[in-house]
Amino acid sequence: MEEPVRHILILGGTTEARQLAAALAEQPSVRVTSSLAGRVAEPRLPAGQVRVGGFGGPAGLAAWLREQQVHTLIDATHPFAQVISRNAAEAAAAVHVPLLTLRRPSWVPVEGDRWHQVDSLAAAAAVLPSLGTRALLTTGRLGLAEFAGVTGVHLVARSVDQPDPPLPPRLTVLLARGPFTPAGERAVFAEHRIDVLVTKDSGGAATAPKLAVARELGLPVVVVRRPAPPAHGVVVADVAQVLGELGLH
Incomplete structure (x- = not known):
C-alpha cells in the first residue's frame, strides 16, 4: 500500500527555506509548496511549487490551508518577519494544522566583540x-x-x-x-x-x-535583538530537525 502524499507549505524566502524545499522535493511522499512574500524583485526560487504574494491575513491563510489540504505548515521566514509568523500561528491553530517554526540560532558575542x-x-x-x-x-x-x-x-x-x-x-x-x-x-x-x-x-x-x-x-x-517566535507550534533550529519532526530522513 502506497504512503499517502503529504502537502507541506513552506513560508519562506530564507536560505533555510530553500534548503528545506530542496530536501522535501526529493521525498516521494511529499508535495511541497513554497510561498514567497514578493518583496524582492527577483527572488531565488526554491524547488517544488512556488506561489508569490500574501494570503490576506490569517483568515486567508487558514482558508488556503484548508482548500489545499495542507498537512503541515512550516514557517521558515526571516526571524524578524513578525506579522507573517503571527499570521501563520493563528491560521494553523484555526484549522488544526501542525506548525513548525524554523529559526536559525541567534548570533552570540565572543571575546573581542x-x-x-x-x-x-x-x-x-x-x-x-x-x-x-x-x-x-x-x-x-x-x-x-x-x-x-x-x-x-x-x-x-x-x-x-x-x-x-x-x-x-x-x-x-x-x-x-x-x-x-x-x-x-x-x-x-x-x-x-x-x-x-x-x-x-x-x-x-x-x-x-x-x-x-x-x-x-x-x-x-x-x-x-530578534523578537520571540509565536508560542503556537514547535520551534526547530535547522533543516535536519524539521525532517526529524516530519519523520523523514
Whole structure:
C-alpha cells in the first residue's frame, strides 16, 4: 500500500527555506509548496511549487490551508518577519494544522566583540550617533525609514533592492545579495571608511562575516535583538530537525 502524499507549505524566502524545499522535493511522499512574500524583485526560487504574494491575513491563510489540504505548515521566514509568523500561528491553530517554526540560532558575542544590543530599529537609530560617523547599515530596506532622522552620521545601507523614501539625508546605497565573504566585507569597510556596524540578529552564516570583520577592526556593533517566535507550534533550529519532526530522513 502506497504512503499517502503529504502537502507541506513552506513560508519562506530564507536560505533555510530553500534548503528545506530542496530536501522535501526529493521525498516521494511529499508535495511541497513554497510561498514567497514578493518583496524582492527577483527572488531565488526554491524547488517544488512556488506561489508569490500574501494570503490576506490569517483568515486567508487558514482558508488556503484548508482548500489545499495542507498537512503541515512550516514557517521558515526571516526571524524578524513578525506579522507573517503571527499570521501563520493563528491560521494553523484555526484549522488544526501542525506548525513548525524554523529559526536559525541567534548570533552570540565572543571575546573581542563590542556589541550594543537594542530592542528595535528606533533604538538603534537613537544610539548610533554616539558610536561613530560612518555606519554600515544591514537591517534591510524596509526598516531604513527608522533612520531618516539620523544626523551627523553617513549611512551606507546594503540592500537587495533599491529602498523607498523616506531616506536618511546622508546615505549611500549598496545593492548586494549575500552570502558575503570576509574578504568582501573587509573591502566594504575599507572603501567606505566604516567605523560602526548596525545589524539585526538574523543569525546564520551567510551574513556573519561582517561581525568578524568588525571584531578584527575593534569597531562597535549595534545589534537589534530578534523578537520571540509565536508560542503556537514547535520551534526547530535547522533543516535536519524539521525532517526529524516530519519523520523523514
